[in-house]
Amino acid sequence: MRATVLHSPGDIRLDTLPDPEIEADTDAIVRVVAACVCGSDLWPYRGLNKPQTEAHQIGHEQVGIVERVGTDVSGISVGDFVIAPFMYSDNTCAHCRNGVQTSCVNGGGYEGCQAELVRVPQADGTLVAVPGDVDDELLPHLLALTDVFPTGHHAAFSAGVTAGSTVAVVGDGAVGLSGVLAAKRLGASTVVAMSRHADRQELARRFGADHIVETRGKEGAAEVREILDGIGADAVLECVGTGESMKQAFLSLRPGGTVGYVGVPHGVELNVPAMFGRNQALAGGVAPVRRYLDELVPEVLSGALQPGAVFDQTFTLDQVSDAYRAMDERTAIKALLRP
């Protein structure tokens, strides 16, 4: 099969690799119909994680058709169209029952979704089959459920967004924009999106943002506070993961509010005494996508929820290096890949 391999930072290629095999009886092999590039794929692409020692497959978001299943798989059948959350889980252990499928005792992360075929462990617990036909119009919205939208939703949910909440969103990547949509879906009365890019501002507005703040840092946070009754947001969604973005998030938050964070933290240090004095909470983490799918899939199938609007450019797998470049240079909000 053809599969995307990161050879070293910046060197992303479509290589020919052996087809994946069933390794455990709980595995499934999925033929990818659509995959995409995640903001978190850019960390290793940019060489900002720990030094890369060997070439490896990459990509953790895909939807596709089940091609083969292990002998212990009973809930998913060959031919099913499935949504694959970016981490696998048995969906039965104590952590899964608590809604933290990302900490499943039989779970973990996996790479290799930017490819023609991918092996998914714990298929019964991980994959969600979609009834009926999936046309090209529905496809991006279902693909968005593998990571980006539930991650934005996790930020909003963790921050306690509910009917009438005031919300600020730090980060105008696809996750931040999804956070805008998620906050509105949860009933937020006012959403302030922080963005300096016209195309992202437009999508933020389309997703329901009431205000756009272009300024960053302390000054940007002061603008957010001014818009939100002079006190700041009930909930701030931190969708970047840097020390600077986290500072901006807390400065935009009112006393007693919660930062819901989903940006993978890189060099984040918290000012605990300041948080303590202002009763500002921090919640969130790696989004337990599987937890939210039972609620989100029907809304996408009915057309009530259309999170796939974050995909503004489509590439073939052959063009995967162009897709990464577009994401890296921020000329694409989120790149969809078709094998």
Next chain:
Amino acid sequence: MRATVLHSPGDIRLDTLPDPEIEADTDAIVRVVAACVCGSDLWPYRGLNKPQTEAHQIGHEQVGIVERVGTDVSGISVGDFVIAPFMYSDNTCAHCRNGVQTSCVNGGGYEGCQAELVRVPQADGTLVAVPGDVDDELLPHLLALTDVFPTGHHAAFSAGVTAGSTVAVVGDGAVGLSGVLAAKRLGASTVVAMSRHADRQELARRFGADHIVETRGKEGAAEVREILDGIGADAVLECVGTGESMKQAFLSLRPGGTVGYVGVPHGVELNVPAMFGRNQALAGGVAPVRRYLDELVPEVLSGALQPGAVFDQTFTLDQVSDAYRAMDERTAIKALLRP
């Protein structure tokens, strides 16, 4: 009047000072009926805060009889028996309406409650008058509402304790013990108290603790996890404020759980990537006591809630240095002071 003054770390004395005066029209002067020593008073007593530059009055917990009120005070009358939360607030600003009276725009902290008389700013917003007579039996329970019990409650509430929660409490001071009582009051199914002192273990049991863990640190946290389904607590109440106690709290917490912290942080550094990976949240801070009083006072008056059991020793104001020594040496759980 006679008033407790901290001259320098370890040097606590009962001095004679001028009576406090009404300074703002919103002030009240309260004649103290009972006061107490807080765990947080021990930080300056031990010289563990920033270097002390001058002698100052101390104490922030008292109940008493209103002696005089400013011309703008309308909700509190001379002769009222009042509960005085340890921070003052107007109880009308945006932060107060959000339940964060500790961030009131007209509020703040005040010292000087370990005395015969004390000036309380923002009397209407701060003081809660108790109807009827207050006898010696009721007194400690009302006094406990000025700080210690609502602080334990704030830890439990912030950690999301609800019916069926599993809870671990780090810290067996009066706040930690109050946290045990608060967690049970909120419906916790299992509470594990971490304590190495027989007298405190006994009170923890009396307050509803189901298990006691004597071991500290990593090993203690492992014991907590083993007791709680092998995964750790849904909610951990961090009632100490040191780096070590915070580590122990997070190690005792299950993935997806919340640490509710009320120990004033001294040298706490958080492992953000670990919190992120395990979806562990941190919430809490300076307890907004006023927020909780409307709910708690009636329960104390009815006898349903008896938080004053934390007071195991009573001293006269003359003996205030003995009271501090007893708290410092942990021979008292919490010292009550009578003028």
